[in-house]
Amino acid sequence: MQRTSFSGMACSIARTLDVIGEPWSPLILRDVWVGMSRFEQLQADLGISRKVLTERLNHLVEQGVLERRPYDARPRYEYLLTPKGLELVDLLMVMKSWGDRWLAGSAGPPVLYRHHACGQIADVELRCDRCGEPMRGGDVDLLPGPGVAKTAT
Amino acid sequence: MQRTSFSGMACSIARTLDVIGEPWSPLILRDVWVGMSRFEQLQADLGISRKVLTERLNHLVEQGVLERRPYDARPRYEYLLTPKGLELVDLLMVMKSWGDRWLAGSAGPPVLYRHHACGQIADVELRCDRCGEPMRGGDVDLLPGPGVAKTAT
DNA sequence: TCTTGGAGTCTCTTGAAGGAACTCAAAGGA
DNA sequence: TCCTTTGAGTTCCTTCAAGAGACTCCAAGA
Numbered sequence A, B: 001m002q003r004t005s006f007s008g009m010a011c012s013i014a015r016t017l018d019v020i021g022e023p024w025s026p027l028i029l030r031d032v033w034v035g036m037s038r039f040e041q042l043q044a045d046l047g048i049s050r051k052v053l054t055e056r057l058n059h060l061v062e063q064g065v066l067e068r069r070p071y072d073a074r075p076r077y078e079y080l081l082t083p084k085g086l087e088l089v090d091l092l093m094v095m096k097s098w099g100d101r102w103l104a105g106s107a108g109p110p111v112l113y114r115h116h117a118c119g120q121i122a123d124v125e126l127r128c129d130r131c132g133e134p135m136r137g138g139d140v141d142l143l144p145g146p147g148v149a150k151t152a153t
Numbered sequence C: 001t002c003t004t005g006g007a008g009t010c011t012c013t014t015g016a017a018g019g020a021a022c023t024c025a026a027a028g029g030a
Numbered sequence D: 001t002c003c004t005t006t007g008a009g010t011t012c013c014t015t016c017a018a019g020a021g022a023c024t025c026c027a028a029g030a
Helices: A012-020 A025-033 A039-046 A050-062 A083-102 B012-020 B025-033 B039-046 B050-062 B083-103
Strands: A066-070 A077-081 A111-115 A124-128 A140-144 B066-070 B077-081 B111-115 B124-128 B140-144
Touching: A012 A025, A012 A083, A012 B025, A012 B083, A025 A039, A025 A050, A025 A077, A025 A083, A025 B012, A039 A050, A039 A077, A050 A066, A050 A077, A077 A083, A083 A111, A083 A124, A083 B012, A083 B083, A083 B124, A124 B083, B012 B025, B012 B083, B025 B039, B025 B050, B025 B077, B025 B083, B039 B050, B039 B077, B050 B066, B050 B077, B077 B083, B083 B111, B083 B124
Parallel strands: none
Antiparallel strands: A066 A077, A111 B140, A124 B124, A140 B111, B066 B077
């Protein structure tokens, strides 16, 4: 995996990668999001080594993305999304759209989303939070912000 | 890095990770997006090992995310985003928003986006491509799609 | 002919990922 | 009371990717 940590870079993309950029982490997040919350379930579903799963879960809990909670009098725990983690699911939804579009082939999307608000099968679309118009890679200029060249505090 | 390939999974998130999930790949994409297109520039900016940079660039070219193009009569090449790659930038923009919100701290965002359409400093927001209402992790149900349990073709 | 510079390739070392066996603690059954 | 079961890790060993830096190759220009 990445032996070099990205967290020192003055870049929110790099910092985000330090939270969920390690191998398996996005898939763990996906599984927890859809309700697979226990160690054994995750391990069986992903086929990940138990050692790595332990490391990833610990990291995600430390980063405040998951919460570890006992669900029994015996030492049994489950992992749940925090609000911080739920907002990370945005990323998964965008990955799903891109994968559906470019990698699903003739078989079509493996999974569909039904949007609660309208009840339709839908995908996400990126829009400007100011004007509401579409906002994608080619639609912006980059400017230095206040946090440029500073480490996060 | 991930020794286990995710590409066999019937999941567009996993498949997308097989394209840009390796360490450094999203940062390479970011750099190319903002106009850093040459090997030496990328290596110097990221501090990545030359061997790994070569591997990543080759993989991204194979996957159709980048295009390798000579820019001189001498053997000199530059890397450019393909349309497939430009759509992947959606992912970077969402990572930037999340990182700004949860990791930037009091210093604030290192980088700002100015949206061409409205000229304002803005961030992306996820909306439903059917009804236009906000669409996030908690706003959808998952259904099996036509490509479920099939490998992509 | 020699030098320069971009774009890699090679080699060596370190350490993360895979895989499988082992541990631990509480509950429930014989 | 002791034994078994089960979820949740922990340990250990092997393999292979990442880091670091030296080396190569090739064409242009001095």
